[in-house]
Amino acid sequence: MTAPLLSLRDLRTEYRTDRGVVQAVRGVELTLHRGEILGLVGESGSGKSVTCMSLLKLLKRGGHITSGTADFDGVDLLSLSDRALTRVRGDRIGVIFQDPMSALNPTMTVGRQIVEVLMQHRRIGKNAARARAVELFKLVRIPSPETRIDNYPHEFSGGMRQRVMIAIALACEPDILIADEPTTALDVTIQRQILALLKELRDRLGMAIILVTHDLGVIAETADRVMVLYGGQVMEEAPVADLFAAPQHPYTRGLLAAIPDPRLAGRPLSPVRGSPPDMRSPPPGCPFAPRCPRAMRICATPPPMYDGTESARLRPTQRSRCWLADTNAPAPTPEPAE
Known part of the structure; x- marks a missing residue:
């Protein structure tokens, strides 16, 4: 097998708060190969998003990486200076954030936001960047791209805003796309369209994708391999087919048992009982x-x-x-x- 594009080892990230130190990520390790879709799944607070944001040092206030290495194509991301890492973000690694309305600038047209990314990382002229923005809108299937790039974020529906986010993330043809809960708050039909688009773009562009979600249905439909996180640690890892056919960890079994099965109408669900651990003092x-x-x-x-x-x-x-x-x-x- 070829060497992984990304190799993360012993990542530990904590948040220092007024109420104590939250051990958000505790020794997470993962590998990602070119062209692969890796799913990270788990309950809220399991460490999925913090793991991904740690890779790019995009942590919220109080967040600190205390150990770990992230070998990305021969370079340790966690040892890079902020200036060097800025050149990686948006260029070789793109990010789709959970809430497009908070990630997009409401005072700028979406086209201008793509143009600025291209001019920063590709150093091309404004006209060439605008033409590229139109191409990207076509790629993610936004109708009337020549006129829509002059619209503001609030003029798009939720599903179309997510397509705008994908276009921005793909502007510089990244090697890795991090999709953090990309279908949250979208209806089922739009969810399927976005997931199908991500798979199509992976196949067409050859990039790797890290897909963060709490929904095993999304994982089953989209990912090649899955890692189940709980309490800041990886509980189980397997190809998607193996995980659904023969789950090994009791937590994974609990998650699968909680999924509604339309073939068994009327059967009560089996939720995972109890509450997630307090990560200020985990078991x-x-x-x-x-x-x-x-x-x-x-x-x-x-x-x-x-x-x-x-x-x-x-x-x-x-x-x-x-x-x-x-x-x-x-x-x-x-x-x-x-």
Whole structure:
């Protein structure tokens, strides 16, 4: 296999607040290959977005990266100066933010916002940048691009604003696109259109995508590989098909059990009971242990990340941070028959 485009190791990010230090990300590791769509999924506060924003040092007030390396095509992003990292943002790594209305400048036309990105990173003239903006609008299927680039953000619908964000993120043909909850607050039809557009652009442009979401349905429809986060750590990692066919971590199983199944109308949902941990003082062992229906005494000790070469219970492509993956652990309880 070719070397990964991005290799993140032992990322730890915390937020210092008046109420204490929030350990938002605790030792996250990931790899991303060219042309791959990697999904990051988990509940709110699991560390998905903070992991991605740490890569570009776009942390909210109080955020600090305390350790880690992020090898991007031979360069450690986390060791770059702010000036050097600014050249990477928007150029080689593009970002689609969760809320287009807060990410777009309401006082500028959308065309001008694309033009400024191009003039900053590509050093081309204004006319050439405007022509490129029209091409980008065509690429993301915004109707009447020649006139729409002169509109302001509030003149677009929610779905069209998200397409504008995608156009801006693609302006410099990035190697990686970070899509942070790109379909939040959009209706189901528009969600599917945006997800289909992302896959089409990946296939056409060959870029890699990190897709952040709390929705496993979005992951199933779009991603190639998925990482499940909880309590600032990766709980499980697998190709999407393997994760849905044979989930290993109890948290992953809980998430899947909570998805409504139209084939089983009337069946009560099985939510993951309990509350996420207080990340100012997370549990000493597995962060999911206080909510886990299969917790054991050893779960008070941090579990290692098992992979398919270390555990006969995992597929070769799977990794699970759970003591149940240990061959000596009690065998998993069979799922009840429907």
